[in-house]
Structures are given as C-alpha cells and as structure tokens.
Amino acid sequence: MQTMTYRIADILLDWYSREGRDLPWRRTRDPYRIWLSEVILQQTRVAQGTEYYLRFVGRFPDVRSLASASEDEVLKLWQGLGYYSRARNLHAAARQVVDDFGGRFPTTFAGVRSLRGVGDYTAAAVCSAAYSLPYAAVDGNVYRVLSRLFDIAEPIDTASGRRLFAELARSQLDERDPGRYNQAIMDFGALRCTPSPPRCGECPFGDRCLALAAGTVVSRPVKQGRTQLxxxxxxxxxxxxxxxxxxxxxxxxxxxxxxxxxxxxxxxxxxxxxxxxxxxxxxxxxxxxxxxxxxxxxxxxxxxxxxxxxxxxxxxxxxxxxxxxxxxxxxxxxxxxxxxxxxxxxxxxxxxx
DNA sequence: AACCCGGGGAT
DNA sequence: ATCCCAGGGTT
Structure with missing residues (x-):
C-alpha cells in the first residue's frame, strides 16, 4: 500500500474545476481584455469591478479605441471606482501599445511589464492567462493561501517577504496550464481561504495546511502594517x-x-x-x-x-x-x-x- | 523602505 | 471601527 500525495497545484485545480467562478474575462484569450480586467481588479473586489469591466469593453472594444479616447472620458467611465491613477495609466498604456507596439498588444513578459500601471502581478496574470506563459501571479489571495499552507510568519509587506513569497509561488506553479493555476489559487483565496472566518471545515487541504495544524490560520498572513490616518x-x-x-x-x-x-x-x-x-x-x-x-x-x-x-x-x-x-x-x-x-x-x- | 493613491463590503 | 480587496507609482 502506498498513499498518494498530490501536489498543491493538483488539489487547487481539482477544487477549481468544481467551484471556480465563471467570469467574463475568463471567456477570452484577448490580452487587451484580460489586461483591462486585471487593472480594474487591482485592489478591487470582483463584485465591484465586473460592471466597470463590461462598461469599458462595451465602449472600448479594442486597445486602439481606448487609445484614441480623451483622458476625461476614460476618467468619467472610471468614476466611482477609486485609485484614479489606474485610469490615467490605463489610458497611457493603451497609447503605449499603439505608439511602441504598433497597436498589437505586447506578447512577452517584459513587453507587458513595460506598460504604465502594470507591475509584476498584473504582468504575470496577463501573460499566463493570455499566452500560457509560466509566471506565477502573486496577489493578496496568494499571500494568504501560501502563508497558511506553509505557516509562514514572515511579513508579506517587506522586500524580503515579497521575495520569499514570489519564490514560493513560482515553485508551486503548474507549468502545464499557468493561467488556469493562477486563477485557481486566487479563486481559492477569494472563496474558501478567506481572511476571516476561513472555511477550514470544508478545505480540500485538510491537515496538509500547516497553519491549521498549528492553530495559526487567523493570524496568517503577517503584515507589518502601519496605517496612520x-x-x-x-x-x-x-x-x-x-x-x-x-x-x-x-x-x-x-x-x-x-x-x-x-x-x-x-x-x-x-x-x-x-x-x-x-x-x-x-x-x-x-x-x-x-x-x-x-x-x-x-x-x-x-x-x-x-x-x-x-x-x-x-x-x-x-x-x-x-x-x-x-x-x-x-x-x-x-x-x-x-x-x-x-x-x-x-x-x-x-x-x- | 516608506508613503501615497479610493471606494465598498464584510465583520 | 477595522480590515481587506486580482497593486502600482513615487520619493
């Protein structure tokens, strides 16, 4: 007799096939639309961002139409979503695509990463979802899931912490289908491995979660945090x-x-x-x-x-x-x-x- | 590294 | 009230 041990990626993908969300930007491989959704969803809940995504896709069906709009119109469409630099950068990036890439959305990580408003997370998310490139997207959900599965007390908001989690995330990536893996771990964080209360009772990882075993789930991830109003x-x-x-x-x-x-x-x-x-x-x-x-x-x-x-x-x-x-x-x-x-x-x- | 940038929902 | 959200840019 031999007990099967599954990779974390396998468990996540299995869970995702049963409980993953059907979202509009997951029904396309158009890098423009995937990028648009990622920028809208930066620090923004899916429930809040979805109607803005549909609104933008309707008004700007491709990157050229966005690039040729006025900044005021883009801001007006963005009104109410917050973090307005995202809208200005979105507009600037669309013009970058037209001016620097001949209107064709960049197809490499470096190219996507060079766009205004695109950081490591967004570049990885776009390249994995649109091009199946092997980059691990590390967002707030991923920090939470990994810090719990491995019971990591290292703060996530320091340079060394970010490096640690980036490396860990890379090591867990399923390179056969990076886009699907990234969506799976993010959905898992958003729907099951939630901030509080986490739904550990129905967790497919069970006792493979080190934080659950150690009783530290609610205190993961650790943040330095310093909010002064x-x-x-x-x-x-x-x-x-x-x-x-x-x-x-x-x-x-x-x-x-x-x-x-x-x-x-x-x-x-x-x-x-x-x-x-x-x-x-x-x-x-x-x-x-x-x-x-x-x-x-x-x-x-x-x-x-x-x-x-x-x-x-x-x-x-x-x-x-x-x-x-x-x-x-x-x-x-x-x-x-x-x-x-x-x-x-x-x-x-x-x-x- | 520290700080700045919004608005909404959940607890 | 507090935390968090498919983070990124500036200093």
Missing part, C-alpha cells in the same frame, strides 16, 4: 451665476487627480465661514460682487483608506463673475459630463431632490 477639512464653494457653475480640475500630487470639483478652500483644522472670508482665494473668486450665501451643508465624514475628509458645501449665488471665476464657469446642465469624486457626486445627487 490624516484629517483634512474641505470647504467647497458651490457657486452659480445665471445658468453656470464653477468647476475646477484637480491637479498636483494629491487625491482625485484629474477629477473635477467645486472651488476648494482647505483649512488645517475645522473652520467656520468667517474664516473662509479672509482667505485670498475667496476674494479672487467672488470679489466685490453682491454674492449671497444660500446655505451651508456639512457632509458626514468621508473616509478614504488613508485620509478622513471633513467637507462642507457652501451654496453661493452671484450675479456676476470675476475674471478668475469666469475661467472656471461651465453650463450647469453639463455637470454630469465631468468625472467627480464620490463625495461631490453624492452632494450633487442631494441637490437634485
């Missing part, structure tokens, strides 16, 4: 004059780059309207015109992963615009054409009622 106080001036509204495009190295918002006065701490009156930007926008404050609406704190935004919207009507304000005025009816942060979108929704 920053508080910010935003005062938005919702200024209208006739049928026009003032709108600014965010720039610089800050949140929401490329998105639109009302003129913003930021203060280092909570401030009342009187404090705003003394700010130079206020006079620049409203000058001596007989403006009227129609009301102020504080917003429940808006929580980002690293910042807490305390926002107040000040509704102001003025009969005339200063030169500085004139440059920002857009017809009020076109507000819906601009990509705006969720915070602004919610405020606009509340105004329509």
């Amino acid at each position: 920053r508080d910010r106080w935003f005062h938005y001036l919702h200024i209208t004059s006739g049928g026009r509204t003032l709108l600014c495009r965010r720039s610089g190295r800050d949140i929401w780059q490329g998105l639109y918002e009302f003129p913003l006065l930021e203060t280092p701490e909570a401030a009342d309207f009187g404090a705003l009156l003394r700010m130079p930007r206020f006079a620049e926008l409203l000058g001596d015109a007989p403006w009227r404050l129609l009301g102020s609406m504080p917003v429940a704190r808006h929580q980002l992963s690293h910042q807490t935004i305390h926002a107040v919207f000040h509704r102001i009507e003025t009969p005339s615009l200063t030169p500085a304000a004139e440059a920002l005025a857009v017809p009020t009816g076109t507000l819906g054409d601009y990509a705006v942060p969720r915070l602004i979108d919610r405020y606009l929704m509340s105004c329509q009622r």
